Amino acid sequence: MTTPTLVTDFPQPEPGQPRDYSFPTFGSYQFSNGLRLVVAPVHKLPVVTVLAVIEAGAVSEPVNREGVAQITARALAEGRAGDDAMELADRFELLGASFGARADWEITVASVTTTTGHLADAVALFGEALTAPSFPEREIERLKAERLSDLLQRRMEPRGLADDMFVRALYDAESRYARADEGEAETVSAITRDDVVAFWSERYRPGSVTVVVAGDVTAEDARRLVEAALGSWQGEAPIPAQATDQPARLTRAVHLVHKPDAAQTEIRLGHVGLPRLHPDYFAVTVMNALLGGLFNSRINLNLREAHGYTYGAHSYFDWRRAAGPFLVSTAVASDVTHLAAQEALKELTRFGDAPPEARELALAVDYLDGVFPIRYESTSAIASAIAGMISFGLPEDYYDSYRDNVRAVTPQAVQDAARRHLHPDRLQLLLVGNESEIRGPVEAMEFGPLFRYDDEGRREE
Amino acid sequence: MPKIPIDQYSLPSGLQVVLSEDHTAPIVAVNLWYHVGSANERAGRTGFAHLFEHMLFQGSAHVAANEHFELIERAGGTLNGSTWLDRTNYFQTVPSNQLELALWLEADRMGNLLPAMTQQKLDTQRDVVKNERRWTVDNQPYGSWWERLPALAFPPDHPFHHSLMGSMDDLDAASLDDVAEFFATYYTPDNAVLTIAGDFDPVETRAYVERYFGPIPRGAGKPPLRDMSLPPLFGDWRREVVPDDVMLPRLILAFRSPVFGSQGYWAASVCGAILGMRRGSRLQRALVRERQVASDASAFTYDLTKGSDLLVVDVTARPEISAGRLEEEVAREVDLIHTQGVTGAEVARAVALIETSLVTSLQSAGSRADRLSLYTTYFGDPQRINSEIDHYRAVSAADVSNFARERLGPDNRVSLLYVPREDGARPDAVDGKTEVAA
Numbered sequence: 005m006t007t008p009t010l011v012t013d014f015p016q017p018e019p020g021q022p023r024d025y026s027f028p029t030f031g032s033y034q035f036s037n038g039l040r041l042v043v044a045p046v047h048k049l050p051v052v053t054v055l056a057v058i059e060a061g062a063v064s065e066p067v068n069r070e071g072v073a074q075i076t077a078r079a080l081a082e083g084r085a086g087d088d089a090m091e092l093a094d095r096f097e098l099l100g101a102s103f104g105a106r107a108d109w110e111i112t113v114a115s116v117t118t119t120t121g122h123l124a125d126a127v128a129l130f131g132e133a134l135t136a137p138s139f140p141e142r143e144i145e146r147l148k149a150e151r152l153s154d155l156l157q158r159r160m161e162p163r164g165l166a167d168d169m170f171v172r173a174l175y176d177a178e179s180r181y182a183r184a185d186e187g188e189a190e191t192v193s194a195i196t197r198d199d200v201v202a203f204w205s206e207r208y209r210p211g212s213v214t215v216v217v218a219g220d221v222t223a224e225d226a227r228r229l230v231e232a233a234l235g236s237w238q239g240e241a242p243i244p245a246q247a248t249d250q251p252a253r254l255t256r257a258v259h260l261v262h263k264p265d266a267a268q269t270e271i272r273l274g275h276v277g278l279p280r281l282h283p284d285y286f287a288v289t290v291m292n293a294l295l296g297g298l299f300n301s302r303i304n305l306n307l308r309e310a311h312g313y314t315y316g317a318h319s320y321f322d323w324r325r326a327a328g329p330f331l332v333s334t335a336v337a338s339d340v341t342h343l344a345a346q347e348a349l350k351e352l353t354r355f356g357d358a359p360p361e362a363r364e365l366a367l368a369v370d371y372l373d374g375v376f377p378i379r380y381e382s383t384s385a386i387a388s389a390i391a392g393m394i395s396f397g398l399p400e401d402y403y404d405s406y407r408d409n410v411r412a413v414t415p416q417a418v419q420d421a422a423r424r425h426l427h428p429d430r431l432q433l434l435l436v437g438n439e440s441e442i443r444g445p446v447e448a449m450e451f452g453p454l455f456r457y458d459d460e461g462r463r464e465e
Numbered sequence: 466m467p468k469i470p471i472d473q474y475s476l477p478s479g480l481q482v483v484l485s486e487d488h489t490a491p492i493v494a495v496n497l498w499y500h501v502g503s504a505n506e507r508a509g510r511t512g513f514a515h516l517f518e519h520m521l522f523q524g525s526a527h528v529a530a531n532e533h534f535e536l537i538e539r540a541g542g543t544l545n546g547s548t549w550l551d552r553t554n555y556f557q558t559v560p561s562n563q564l565e566l567a568l569w570l571e572a573d574r575m576g577n578l579l580p581a582m583t584q585q586k587l588d589t590q591r592d593v594v595k596n597e598r599r600w601t602v603d604n605q606p607y608g609s610w611w612e613r614l615p616a617l618a619f620p621p622d623h624p625f626h627h628s629l630m631g632s633m634d635d636l637d638a639a640s641l642d643d644v645a646e647f648f649a650t651y652y653t654p655d656n657a658v659l660t661i662a663g664d665f666d667p668v669e670t671r672a673y674v675e676r677y678f679g680p681i682p683r684g685a686g687k688p689p690l691r692d693m694s695l696p697p698l699f700g701d702w703r704r705e706v707v708p709d710d711v712m713l714p715r716l717i718l719a720f721r722s723p724v725f726g727s728q729g730y731w732a733a734s735v736c737g738a739i740l741g742m743r744r745g746s747r748l749q750r751a752l753v754r755e756r757q758v759a760s761d762a763s764a765f766t767y768d769l770t771k772g773s774d775l776l777v778v779d780v781t782a783r784p785e786i787s788a789g790r791l792e793e794e795v796a797r798e799v800d801l802i803h804t805q806g807v808t809g810a811e812v813a814r815a816v817a818l819i820e821t822s823l824v825t826s827l828q829s830a831g832s833r834a835d836r837l838s839l840y841t842t843y844f845g846d847p848q849r850i851n852s853e854i855d856h857y858r859a860v861s862a863a864d865v866s867n868f869a870r871e872r873l874g875p876d877n878r879v880s881l882l883y884v885p886r887e888d889g890a891r892p893d894a895v896d897g898k899t900e901v902a903a
Contacts, residue, residue, distance in 0.1 A: 010526050011576040012680050017569050019540065020562035023491035023664070048489045050466060051824050097745040098810075100817030119821055146757055153760040153784055156712040160606045265710070267603035268596070299534045309531055312592030315600050335600045367539055374541010374560045377490045382828040 025377040027403035028386055031223050035235050038211035042394070043226040044218040044386055052123050052219030053383040054130055054230075055115035057391045060207035062109050062185045063325075064245035070180070071187020072195050072203045073107035075147050079200060080105050080114060081129075082147075083138030092133050101126045103133060109185055109247065110325050111395045112207075117384055120220045124229055131233025134208060141197045151192050155184075159460055162263060163335070166270035166436040169461050173252060173259045173432045174276055174329055180247040181328070209239030216390045219383035249327040251276045256431050256452030262439040263459045269341040269437030273348050274331030275430040280323040280396045287421035288321060290413045293368035295319050295355055295422075296332055300367060302351045307334060313344040325396065330425070338438055342445035345433060349451070352431070356422035359415035372410045466824060468851045469833060472667065473841070478683045479655025482674055483837045483847045485662040487830065493663035494558045495567040496834035497575075498842045500658075501651035502551040503631075504624035504690055504771075512594070512631010513639055515548040517647050519590040521555065522546070526577035530586060533570050540566055543831075550615075550625050551771060552842055558831045561664035565673050571659070572677035575652060582644055591636055598630045606711045607883055617705055617879045618719055618775055624690050625772065653684025658841045662834035693772035697721060697871075702878040706788075708886040713760065714788035715781040715883040716795050720872050722776040725768040726844060731856045732864040733766060733872070737776050738815035739807050739865065740764040740798075745814055748780060751798050758786045758794045770843045776872070788884045803873040806866025816857050823854060 030044035062073050081092040081103045088095070096103040099122040105114035114134060118126040158164035168184055175182035186192075215234065217226040278288065296303035296319025307317040317334035332352070336344040380386050393402050433451055435442060447454060456464050472484040503514045524530040537544045542559035557567050602608040612628045619626040659678065661670055699721060723729030741748045741764025748762035762780040769775065778799065782791040826832045833850075840849040 010580070011682065012572060012677065014527070014569060014573075014677060016527065016536075017565040019566065020564075022560060022562045025491050048487075049824055049828055051821070051828065094745045097743055097818060098814050100814075100819075100821040102743055102818065102821075117821065117825055119824060143754075146754065149757070149783065150753075150760050153713060153781075156784055157606065157781075160710055160712050162604055268599040270604075298538050300531060300538055305531065308593055309589065312589040313596070315593055315597040335596070335604070337596060337599065367535065371538045371541055374539075374563075375543060376541070377560070378492050378541070378543060378558050381490065381492070381830065382825065384825075 027380060027389070028218070030390060032400070033227055035210070035231060037235065037238055038241065039234055039237065040214040041227060041230050042214060042216045042390055043221070043223045044216070044390065045222055046218060046383060046386060047220050050120040050220050051117060051383055052120055052217065052221050053115060053117045053387040054127055055113060055216045055387045055391055056130075056134060057214045057216065057394050058112040058114065058208055059212040059242055059244060060112040060203070061107055061245070063180050063247040064207055064242075065180075065203070066199075068191055069195055069199050070183055071151060071192040072199050073112060074186045075144060075151070075192070075195055076200050076203050077105035077107045077112045077114065078147050079139050079144055080137045081133045082143035083140045085132040085136050085138065092129055096126065096129055099125055103130070107185070109181070113391055115384070115387065123221060127229040127233050134213075135234065135237045137204065139197055139200050139204070144195075144197050144200055148192055148195060151186055152189055154186070155189050162266060162268070162270045162436045165261060165263075165461065166272050166434060169259065169261055169436070169457065170272040170274070170331065170432070170434045171329060173257070173434055174274070176248075176250045176252050179249055181249060181324075181326070182252070207242050209242055210234065210237045211239055211241030214394045216387045216394075218387040218390065247324070247326045249276060249279075251430065254430055256429065256433070258446060258451050258454040259432060259434045259457065260439060260443060260446070260454055261434070261436040261457045261459065261461060263436050264438060266338065266436065266438045268335045269338055269435055269442055270335050271341065271345060271348070272331050272333055272434040273345065273352070273431055274329055275427050275432060276327050277321045277330035278327050278425055279325060281325075284421050284425065286409045287413050287417040288425055290365070290368045290372065290410065291355070291418045291421045292319055292321055293371065294360055294364060294418070295351065298367065298371060302355070303332060303348055306347050306351060307336070307344055311340075311343070311347065313337065313340045313347070317348065338441040341435060341437060341442040342449055345446065345451070346449060349428065349431070352426055353428040356419060356426060359419040362415065365413075365415050365418060369410055369413060373407045376407055466854060469827065471837070471847050471850075473847055476654065476675070476679055478679070478681060480678055481658045481841055481845075483658065483660040483841055484665070484667055484670060485660070485833060485837060486665065486667065487662065487833075488664045491561045491664050492558055492830055493561045493564045493661060493665050494556065494830035494834035495564070495571060496554065496556045496660045496662070496831070496838050497571050498552050498554045498658045498838040499652055500552055500656050500842050501687070502549050502553055503627065503629040504551045505651065505687070506627070509635060509638060510643060511627045511635040512629070513635070513643060513647065514553060515629060515631065516590060516594050516636060516639055517644065518546050518548045518553050519594060520582065520587065520644060521574055521578065523586040523590065524581040525574040526580045527573050528570060528581070530581070533574070536566060536570060542567070548629065550629060550769065554835065554838065556831060556835060558663075564661070564665055564670065568673050568677050572681065575654065575657070575678070576681040578648055578652065579645055582641055584641060587639070587641060587644065591639065594636060595633060598633070602630060607709060607715055609707070609709070610717050610881055610883070613705065613707065613881050614717060614719060614775075614777070614879075617703060617881065619695075619772075622691065623695070623772065624693060625769070650684065650687050654678060654681050655683045656687060658838045660834040660838045660841070662837065663830040690771070695721065695773040697773070698877040699879055700876060702875050702880070704880050704882065706882045706884060709883050711883055711885055713782045713784060714786070714791050714885070715779070716791050716880060718778045718795060718799070718878060718880040719775045720877050721773045722766060722868075722872055724772070724774045725766070725770045726849070729868060730774070731860050732868040733774065733776055735812060735815045735819070735857065735860045736802070736807070736865045736868050737764040737766050738819055739811045740778060740802065742815060742818055747798055747802060748778065748795070752780060752794055756794065758783055758790065788882050792880070792882060799873055802869045806869060807862050809862045812860060812862050812865055816860065819857050820854055
């Protein structure tokens with residue numbers, strides 16, 4: 005290989021003066037039926053997102069009917085309303101608008117994004133979907149069958165299998181978080197139309213619903229349209245539900261899911277994390293960015309760039325009202341499974357040994373500060389951000405003070421967060437891979453007792 | 466829909482530049498397309514264009530390995546790159562006061578990549594790419610369809626036939642000499658489009674582009690691609706049955722269709738939306754909702770601009786539905802549209818959905834910049850971004866029915882039918898392709 009002379013020789017340029025940015029301003033209104041409206045006018049392109057935050061997440065499901073929150077959400081627009089011959093979902097599509105509703109752990113979010121020209125019709129349909137769903141029996145049976153097919157498919161899909169098995173290893177069986185948010189085969193099969201109607205009657209109530217409108221609309225128009233669509237809906241707020249988050253065990257264990265012929269091992273390594281409203285949230289967010297959140301984080305640079313073990317390795321805190329999972333997630337070649345797990349463990353274990361150097365801390369702080377406006381380019385991103393604020397009960401100036409809160413995180417706060425919230429002694433190591441290639445070297449790590457599961461996820465004693 | 470503002474010019478080196486201002490937020494996207502992809506690879510070097518994309522993040526004369534990622538992350542930006550059959554793109558969105566940094570980084574690797582290349586970096590990225598291959602193709606149910614479909618749809622000597630991800634053997638064979646040769650041939654300003662979209666000062670930005678990219682010399686020209694042209698029809702229905710580690714049968718059925726941006730393209734695209742876009746589409750209505758033989762159905766065009774495009778129908782069976790039944794049911798719906806055509810209401814639904822999705826996607830500076838680079842790379846004309854919706858609105862039911870009559874018949878089909886593997890034998894790997902991120 006020849007060594008060419010340099011064609012340009014410029015030093016790295018200095019940044020210019022930053023321009024101010026604020027999260028879009030929004031106003032709140034309360035209707036007489038208890039429904040709250042938040043409007044964020046943004047007039048960039050002729051597009052509007054309308055979204056409803058409903059206290060109807062997986063944690064509010066009755067026992068033995070896990071999955072009913074998702075079936076209810078997906079069935080909202082499946083039927084006809086009034087005398088109309090056409091199903092609601094199809095009427096949305098004729099406007100070019102797609103309605104979608106999804107149950108999360110704590111809330112259900114229903115939303116529609118439309119061009120401004122169709123906003124009035126879209127909001128009227130949105131109101132019908134929330135307040136007058138007909139829940140046809142046939143469609144409910146179909147949605148159940150689709151969930152059962154998803155479950156079948158996930159058993160063959162190493163990533164999905166690893167994610168599903170990991171939460172089972174993490175949480176006590178009594179916790180709702182130990183089971184798939186969309187429900188398992190037994191409980192989904194048991195759901196009837198009556199269960200769906202009962203869940204909707206109990207949880208879909210204007211007293212606890214917030215509608216968020218973001219985009220090319222005035223506050224006055226949004227208020228008028230939402231009032232017409234949802235103003236006469238009646239119902240008091242249901243009792244908020246919350247999951248318990250106790251871990252399955254407080255000591256380390258390996259969980260090996262045998263998948264014959266696996267071309268790779270899917271690795272999950274972690275433990276129960278902390279609730280979203282914990283006062284250490286910002287320190288933990290900065291800490292995780294450095295540990296495994298950024299491309300140039302310690303874990304990714306180690307596993308991908310130094311060792312070439314993987315296409316990517318990342319760590320996450322899954323933020324929920326109760327303590328969601330903390331985990332490192334990666335996929336590696338079978339023959340380096342134990343080495344990759346060892347390196348991830350090393351990074352986790354030593355993170356709390358010392359505070360990060362100023363330059364390393366700046367990597368995370370400057371990223372989180374700078375990327376803030378890039379996160380809110382679209383109406384759906386703005387509406388979702390406001391929905392998150394509402395769901396977690398964050399203050400209305402949360403986004404205005406976000407960057408200052410990130411900037412206030414000190415090296416010492418990051419080290420304290422690592423010591424308090426990373427628990428190397430409680431880690432659960434979940435592997436989906438070919439047992440004959442990975443078991444021996446993994447056992448030699450002496451990480452903890454090993455539990456084996458077959459490729460359908462059944463534990464073998 | 467307001468027009469996207471566009472200012473287009475070229476440097477003497479041949480670098481095409483597109484500027485598009487939008488000052489609603491203090492952010493700017495820098496997007497660079499090189500007109501090279503897996504189609505340009507030589508025999509024995511499948512996967513090289515994508516491996517090379519990884520090497521572009523391994524530093525250049527003034528930038529250390531992974532420092533491009535680090536500097537952009539420190540600036541508060543997002544970034545990546547991706548490789549496709551006939552182009553490779555590199556993109557970042559940064560706070561607008563960091564525009565000069567992004568331009569300096571892109572120019573340094575366009576001008577000064579080779580001094581930073583080492584055998585060790587190549588070896589590590591080769592391992593990373595092999596793991597990417599395992600993750601996206603080998604260890605995923607149905608993951609091989611990205612490779613099998615082009616292998617089936619394009620003749621063996623066609624540049625789109627072979628695997629974009631590449632074979633493990635070819636990845637092993639790639640050398641630093643290959644890196645140097647590929648760089649000199651394809652990573653030249655006259656084979657690139659630079660788009661800057663968002664919050665910037667046009668006078669200052671032109672000066673930055675001149676300063677950092679101006680000195681990089683034009684290339685010696687790239688070898689022409691082999692003849693890409695193909696007849697409009699396959700001529701028959703070629704079927705491949707693929708036993709795989711899956712629970713449910715899945716049919717991937719493709720038709721040759723007019724290339725992206727050509728006169729017949731928009732009718733083909735609308736036909737795809739009528740067949741498989743969202744809940745009210747033909748396949749979702751008939752197979753998922755009414756007859757309940759499928760758990761999922763979609764249809765889309767590949768948007769290829771050379772040779773022939775592909776319209777693809779992708780349907781997964783419900784449990785208990787056999788592979789044979791699935792194929793019959795899909796064929797029945799396709800035959801119906803082929804013989805009976807479509808209605809005006811179906812076209813209206815499809816065009817309304819496509820329009821919303823186009824407008825929605827243009828909200829982000831990064832996707833605006835990427836679309837502008839696309840139109841400039843393929844057609845030399847970024848203004849096409851502003852006429853796309855009009856082309857869709859002009860499509861009539863007769864246009865779509867004509868397309869369906871000409872192209873959806875049994876004389877223009879290839880299909881992959883995935884079936885649950887029973888005997889434990891893993892099928893042999895074949896050549897193919899996929900769009901992949903760094």
